[in-house]
Amino acid sequence: MRAPRNRPALAAAACLYAILSGNLAAAVAAAQSSSLEDQRAIALLNGVPCAADAARMRRTVAQAQASGAPSPTPTPVQAPYLPHATNGTLQFFQTPRPNGSASPSPPPLPVAVTPTPATGPVFLQRGGVTPPPITPAGQGRAGPTPQPTGVPTLAPGYVAIIADRVTGNTRPGQPGDAVGNVHIYYGQDEIVGERAHYDGDRTVTISGHPFIVDQAHDSILNANEISFDTIAQTAKLVRGNGESSQGVERGLIHYRATDFHTDANGTGHGLHPFVTTCENARSGYHITGRNIDVIPGDRIVIYSAILWLGAAAVFFLPKVVIPLRQVEDQRVRPQYFPNVGYDAYEGYWVQTKLGFGRNRYYYGYYQINYYTKVGLGLGYVAFFARRNGRRTGSVNIYRIHDRRVDQTQLNIQAQETENYSPTLRSNLNYSYQSNYGPLTNLPANTALTFDLAHQTQKDSQNYTFTHTAVGTQSQSNDVSFADTIQFSPTLSEALNFSLTNSSSNYGGFSSSNASASLDSVLHWSTKGADYQLTWDRSYSRVPYGDNELPQLQIRPYAFFPHFIFPVSAQFTIGQYSEPSNAFHSQRADLAFVLGPAIYRVFGSDFQATVDVNQYAYGTGDLKASITQLMSLTTPVTNHVVNMITYNESNYNGPPAVPFQYLDQLPTQNAKGAQDLLRFFNGSVYNLSLGFSTLFNARAQPVSYQFQLSPSSNSVLLLGGAFIPGPGLGFQQTNVQFSTPFGPNTQLEFAGNVNWDLHRRISDKIVYLTKTIGQCYQIQVLYNQDSKLVNVSLSLLAFPSHAAGFGLGQGGAIIPSNFNF
Numbered sequence: 001m002r003a004p005r006n007r008p009a010l011a012a013a014a015c016l017y018a019i020l021s022g023n024l025a026a027a028v029a030a031a032q033s034s035s036l037e038d039q040r041a042i043a044l045l046n047g048v049p050c051a052a053d054a055a056r057m058r059r060t061v062a063q064a065q066a067s068g069a070p071s072p073t074p075t076p077v078q079a080p081y082l083p084h085a086t087n088g089t090l091q092f093f094q095t096p097r098p099n100g101s102a103s104p105s106p107p108p109l110p111v112a113v114t115p116t117p118a119t120g121p122v123f124l125q126r127g128g129v130t131p132p133p134i135t136p137a138g139q140g141r142a143g144p145t146p147q148p149t150g151v152p153t154l155a156p157g158y159v160a161i162i163a164d165r166v167t168g169n170t171r172p173g174q175p176g177d178a179v180g181n182v183h184i185y186y187g188q189d190e191i192v193g194e195r196a197h198y199d200g201d202r203t204v205t206i207s208g209h210p211f212i213v214d215q216a217h218d219s220i221l222n223a224n225e226i227s228f229d230t231i232a233q234t235a236k237l238v239r240g241n242g243e244s245s246q247g248v249e250r251g252l253i254h255y256r257a258t259d260f261h262t263d264a265n266g267t268g269h270g271l272h273p274f275v276t277t278c279e280n281a282r283s284g285y286h287i288t289g290r291n292i293d294v295i296p297g298d299r300i301v302i303y304s305a306i307l308w309l310g311a312a313a314v315f316f317l318p319k320v321v322i323p324l325r326q327v328e329d330q331r332v333r334p335q336y337f338p339n340v341g342y343d344a345y346e347g348y349w350v351q352t353k354l355g356f357g358r359n360r361y362y363y364g365y366y367q368i369n370y371y372t373k374v375g376l377g378l379g380y381v382a383f384f385a386r387r388n389g390r391r392t393g394s395v396n397i398y399r400i401h402d403r404r405v406d407q408t409q410l411n412i413q414a415q416e417t418e419n420y421s422p423t424l425r426s427n428l429n430y431s432y433q434s435n436y437g438p439l440t441n442l443p444a445n446t447a448l449t450f451d452l453a454h455q456t457q458k459d460s461q462n463y464t465f466t467h468t469a470v471g472t473q474s475q476s477n478d479v480s481f482a483d484t485i486q487f488s489p490t491l492s493e494a495l496n497f498s499l500t501n502s503s504s505n506y507g508g509f510s511s512s513n514a515s516a517s518l519d520s521v522l523h524w525s526t527k528g529a530d531y532q533l534t535w536d537r538s539y540s541r542v543p544y545g546d547n548e549l550p551q552l553q554i555r556p557y558a559f560f561p562h563f564i565f566p567v568s569a570q571f572t573i574g575q576y577s578e579p580s581n582a583f584h585s586q587r588a589d590l591a592f593v594l595g596p597a598i599y600r601v602f603g604s605d606f607q608a609t610v611d612v613n614q615y616a617y618g619t620g621d622l623k624a625s626i627t628q629l630m631s632l633t634t635p636v637t638n639h640v641v642n643m644i645t646y647n648e649s650n651y652n653g654p655p656a657v658p659f660q661y662l663d664q665l666p667t668q669n670a671k672g673a674q675d676l677l678r679f680f681n682g683s684v685y686n687l688s689l690g691f692s693t694l695f696n697a698r699a700q701p702v703s704y705q706f707q708l709s710p711s712s713n714s715v716l717l718l719g720g721a722f723i724p725g726p727g728l729g730f731q732q733t734n735v736q737f738s739t740p741f742g743p744n745t746q747l748e749f750a751g752n753v754n755w756d757l758h759r760r761i762s763d764k765i766v767y768l769t770k771t772i773g774q775c776y777q778i779q780v781l782y783n784q785d786s787k788l789v790n791v792s793l794s795l796l797a798f799p800s801h802a803a804g805f806g807l808g809q810g811g812a813i814i815p816s817n818f819n820f
Contacts, residue, residue, distance in 0.1 A: 122154040122215060123147070126162050126183045129192060131211045131220050136252050137245040159230060160185040161196065161204075175200040182206065186233050188215045191226060204228045212237075219244040221268075223260070236261035240270060242294075250796055253277050253322070255300065257292055268294035273302055275322070277795055278775035285309050285776050285795075287320060298360065307793075309772070321355030321365075344787035347373035361385045367398060375403045390419045409434045427451045443471025459485045474504035490525045515540035519548075530555040534574075543579035546661050550574055565597035578660055585658055586618035604634040615653070615663055623653020625665060639681055645674045671695055683709050699724035713746070714739040730755045744771040751784075771796070 125148055154160055164180025177197050184191040184204065194208025205227050212221040212235060223237035240260030243252045254277070257270025273292035278285060290304035305320040306313050315338055338352035349371040357363025367379030377400030385392040393416035401408045412432040419425045427450070434444040448467040454460065462482040469475040480498035487493070496519050503512040519536035535550040551574030559569040570591045577584035595609035611627040626649070633643045648671035655665040672694045679687040690703040706718040720733035733753045741747035748767040754760050764784040771777050774796065781790040 121147075122185055122188065124152045124154060124160055124162060124185060126181060127192075129181045129194060129209075131192075131222065132213060132217050134218055134220060134243060134245055134252060137248040137250055154185050158186075159233065163196065169200075173200055182208075184228060186228075189213070190215070191228060191235065193226065202229060202231045204230060218246055221260070234262050240268075248277065251277055251279070253300070255292065255294070268292075270294075275300065275302060276775075278773050280773055280775075285772075285793075289320075299355075299357075317352070317354065319354055319356075321357075339790060339792040341781075341788065341790035343783075343789070345373070346371040361387055364395075369400070373404065375401050392417050423456050424452075424454050426453070443473060445470055457486075459483070473506055474502070476500065476502040492523050494521045494523075495519075513540065513542045515542075528557060530557070538579070540579070545578075545580075546659065547577045547579065548574055549577060549584075551576070565595055566593075568593045576659065576662060578662075581660055583659065587659075587662065588616045589663075590614045601632070604632055607631050617658050619658045621654060621658050623651070623655070623663070623665060625652075626650045639679060641678045641680075643676045643678075645676075647672055685709070735761075741768070744774075745769065 161178055161182065161184050163178035163182040166176060166178055168176040175198055177195065179195050182191075182193050182196045184196065184206070189212055191206055191210060191212050193206035193210030195206070197205045197207075199205070205225065207225050210223055210226040212226065213219070219242065221237060221240055221242040223240040225238040227236040227238075229235070237260040239256070239258060241254070241256030243254045245252055253275070255273060255275040257274070258272045260268060260270035262268045270292045271290070273289050274286060275288075275292070276286040286308050287302055288306050288308065289302040292303070293301040295301070300322040302320045302322075303318070305317045307315040307317070307320075317338075338350050340348075340350050342348045349369065351367075351369045353365040353367050355363070355365045362382070362384045364380070364382035367377070367381065369377040369379075371377070377398060379396070379398035381394070381396045383392075383394045394414070396411070396413040398411045399408065410432065411434065412430070414428075414430045416428045417425065418427075429447070429449045431447045432444065433446075446467075446469045448465075450465045452463040454462075460483070462480075464478075464480045464482075466478040466480075467476070478498060478500045480496065482497075483495045485493050497517070499516045501512070501514040504510065515538060517536070517538040519534065522533040524531040524533075532553045532555075533550055534548050534553070536548040538545055538547060551572065554571045556569055560567045570589075572587075572589040572591070574587060575584065576587050590613070592612040593609070594612070595607075597606075597608045599606045608628070608630040610629075612624070613626075614622075614624045616622055628648045629645075630647075631643060631645045633641065635641050648669075649666070650669045651665045651667075653665070655667050672692065675691040677689045677691075679685075686705075686707045688703075688705045692700045694700065701721040701723045703721045704719065706716075708716040715736075715738050717736040718733060720730065722730055732755065734750075735753055736748075736750045738746060738748040746769045748769075749765070751761045751764040754762055762784070764782070766780075766782040768780045769777050770779075776796060777794045779790075779792050779794060782788070
């Protein structure tokens with residue numbers, strides 16, 4: 001939501017309102033405006049400084065656009081000052097103070113907390129006197145309204161008033177009243193009411209069901225009375241309340257306060273707030289507090305907040321932050337209310353996150369976790385950035401003291417990115433982790449990475465340093481350099497160098513190693529083929545791996561293009577060495593992929609693919625491998641499909657020579673077949689039976705999967721296998737289901753039926769969701785293995801902030817990301 005924003009005047013002098021309606025004075029008539037709305041009253045706040053002498057005040061205070069030929073981008077044009085009221089024309093002047101001093105200057109133009117994109121010109125065209133409807137988030141919005149032609153526009157820093165008529169004094173600096181469908185335009189906002197009274201000094205009081213609406217018509221504020229300050233361009237609302245669709249993913253957010261006003265930055269402040277995203281707060285939830293801040297386009301902050309479920313007070317939090325913008329990084333999504341639960345290891349616990357932040361350049365949250373058996377865990381997560389975009393970073397710290405073993409565990413993660421220029425940047429990452437979770441005892445892990453990158457359109461250089469350590473048991477340091485050059489659209493080279501040293505000490509045995517590697521890849525692309533020349537060599541105190549000195553790969557784009565089925569090829573030749581056994585030799589590899597060949601055979605779909613590799617070595621050795629994959633899919637009926645798959649691998653030649661690491665082949669050939677039989681009826685049910693054989697005269701397990709969806713919000717999943725053999729058979733069946741469990745309630749279950757243990761159900765997980773008032777959900781999770789019970793609350797207005805479950809999808813039904 002972007003609450004109505006208020007911008008101060010560009011200068012401090014003459015503040016005036018002029019209301020024009022009916023027939024315009026001669027000066028405005030010269031603009032040759034023919035539209036009815038152009039004949040309405042237009043009053044503009046002049047932003048030009050003035051001295052104590054009123055005679056020196058500039059008289060060009062109103063601006064309007066001539067309504068002649070339409071212009072794609074309306075340009076504000078100033079019209080001359082009108083000295084007298086004519087037909088409802090009223091002008092308000094800011095008069096000097098009694099002591100002769102000029103009016104105080106308005107505050108400087110503030111920097112917006114969240115930059116709001118320009119919405120284009122503000123057309124001075126009145127709407128109705130009733131608040132316009134706001135389209136709830138998640139519903140389709142109407143297309144953009146065509147820009148009107150021949151309608152005056154509001155210049156930056158000005159204020160305009162349009163009304164049906166004017167009563168009272170119309171002289172500058174004197175009180176006056178505007179009556180009937182009053183519209184006050186300032187910045188990107190508009191105040192509407194039935195009557196407006198100007199006190200002759202600086203304040204306009206709007207009454208008669210007044211409201212403030214922004215030009216986007218996605219935020220609105222209502223009040224019993226609105227006081228508008230013409231100097232600071234701020235509004236104070238008596239018993240203000242509002243609603244908005246900004247930042248909400250579904251529906252609207254509603255709020256009210258007993259005393260609500262806005263400051264020069266457009267931030268709203270109020271006492272005794274009431275906030276909800278429910279259309280019926282009595283049946284849903286609402287939040288009350290001591291005071292409230294509404295920062296346009298950024299967030300709502302409620303202090304001393306109490307969460308109410310219906311008439312019951314559930315939680316108290318010192319501060320609740322509700323964002324009025326989309327949070328793309330799900331790691332920083334806010335958690336409005338605590339999670340509570342129990343598990344056997346940590347006991348009863350409460351987990352919550354308290355948001356903070358001044359603006360989009362510094363924000364985050366505090367993490368507070370309390371466990372009855374372990375103790376208190378405190379965390380700090382912050383994200384910061386420079387306004388010019390040169391630096392961004394984040395810090396994540398979490399500390400907990402386990403009172404059972406009197407040990408403190410600490411996790412730290414920090415990241416910073418610096419943009420020195422459009423082509424040069426650096427990135428620094430540091431992490432320290434000593435807390436690995438329950439029942440885990442591992443030494444602390446430390447990692448530090450610094451990366452400096454320079455990149456242009458034709459080349460790039462990257463310098464990297466990496467340090468890792470696992471307690472005192474092992475550590476490693478690595479320095480690397482990468483250089484990439486694009487000589488032409490078809491020719492490029494990549495050069496990489498790295499230097500590494502490492503050491504380890506486990507169980508009294510220590511070792512260390514130092515190594516360096518250098519590789520170069522030259523890539524050339526032509527119309528007929530792709531060529532890649534690689535030179536890769538490693539130097540190590542403890543030799544390992546193989547070297548390419550060099551290697552050439554050729555991939556033709558079209559290999560036998562007119563053959564009866566597709567054929568692709570890759571040819572590799574090079575000189576290779578293995579430092580560990582001081583062996584080197586030449587090697588060539590001819591690789592072909594034949595297929596896929598696709599045919600229609602008696603109503604069935606047949607598909608086959610063959611991979612062929614032929615190896616030749618400088619030692620005179622030859623070996624080869626052939627892999628075949630074939631499938632036949634046959635629709636038996638409209639509800640039955642059978643698919644047979646056959647695969648076979650054949651090898652020829654010495655499997656483990658001449659190289660120790662390159663081209664190692666299995667010592668035996670292998671083949672197998674699978675048959676998958678499916679019975680289905682759309683999405684209502686699906687039964688799959690899987691049979692397989694390895695052609696070794698041994699029976700293989702028969703797998704089965706069954707899915708039943710009797711309705712759109714219920715599903716049953718069964719899966720397991722039948723294992724042939726004495727004492728085997730059905731051993732375990734996985735059962736999952738999701739079903740309605742009363743009005744607006746969903747029950748989900750996952751577990752395993754152990755047939756050998758008298759059909760006992762183990763590994764049970766139960767997940768229950770209760771939707772109340774189409775506003776929020778209460779979620780309860782029970783996990784038998786970890787003896788865990790978790791209770792949390794999610795708002796339907798922010799579905800991406802809640803845990804989700806995969807109803808009717810592959811994989812487990814129970815959500816894996818239940819805990820925030």
